[in-house]
C-alpha cells in the first residue's frame with residue numbers, strides 16, 4: 001500500500017540524518033516532522049511563534065477546543081473542518097498517534 005505520509009516522514013528523517021530506528025522510538029519527533037510537513041505552512045506547530053497564516057490557530061492551544069485523547073482519531077478519520085483552503089488530511093494509525101504525542105508535548 002502506498003502511504004505518502006510515511007514516505008515523506010522517512011525522507012525527512014533520511015535528509016536530517018536521523019536513523020529510522022531512533023525515529024521509530026520517538027513518536028513525538030515523528031509527529032513533529034509530520035506536522036512540519038503538512039501543517040506548518042499555516043499553523044505554528046512549536047511552543048512559541050505565530051502561525052504563518054493569519055487565522056490558523058497555533059497548535060499549542062489546541063487542547064482548548066479539542067480533546068487530545070480523541071484528536072488522533074479525528075486525524076485518522078480525516079480533518080475536514082471549516083478550513084476554507086486547508087486540504088483534507090488523513091493520517092494512518094501510527095502517524096495519528098505520533099501527531100497526538102507531539103501535540104500533547106507542546107500544549108501550554
Ligand code: HEC
Nearest residue numbers: 038039041042053055056057065081082083084085086089
Ligand atoms: C493552507 C493552510 C492550512 C494548512 C496547511 C493546515 N491548516 Fe488547519 N487551519 C487553517 C485555517 C485558516 C484555520 C482556521 C479557520 C478554520 O477553522 O476554518 C485552521 C484551523 C484548524 C483547526 C481548528 C482549530 C480550532 O481551534 O478549532 C485544526 C484542528 C486544524 N486546523 C488542524 C490542522 C492540521 C492537523 C493540519 C495538518 C495536517 C492543518 N490544520 C493544516 C489553515 C490550514
